[in-house]
Amino acid sequence: MDIYKIAIGAATAAGLVIVMRDKKTPSNKKLQYAGIVVGAGGTALLGRHLYNEWKRRRDLDQKNCQGVNITQVAVEVYDAFYNQDQLGYFEDEEAAIAALRKVPKQCINSLALVYNKMYDHNLRQDFREYLSNDEYSQVAGLLN
Secondary structure, eight states: OOHHHHHHHHHHHHHHHHHHHOSSSOHHHHHHHHHHHHHHHHHHHHHHHHHHHHHHHHHHTTOEETTEEHHHHHHHHHHHHHSSSSSSOOOOHHHHHHHHHTSOGGGHHHHHHHHHHHHSOOHHHHHHHHSOHHHHHHHHHHHO
């Protein structure tokens, strides 16, 4: 949870309440001022989101473990599970397994951390959820 986003949202809501309850301001001006408050709040939220995204990507840039770019492997695994079609109904289990096999067993925990930071998903749970029992048995030794 980002406390800054909460504060920006609360300040925007408070600003709207103040503008709309002001009895001295004509109603046509209230809408104009409300638009300015919402626009400022939205801009601040967007800025915070972009900053958080930049920071996350900077922190994850090219994490390597024993010569393997685990950031790239995390992208490959996620794409195999979630980016195979527009609706999200199909997964490429073979591609996910192939990506996971690139990573030495000692680096799986690092991969899981990077995967979680990048996508807010649990690597082990995604493999358990999307693979059949036979497919999962092929990679269970790596994941555990």
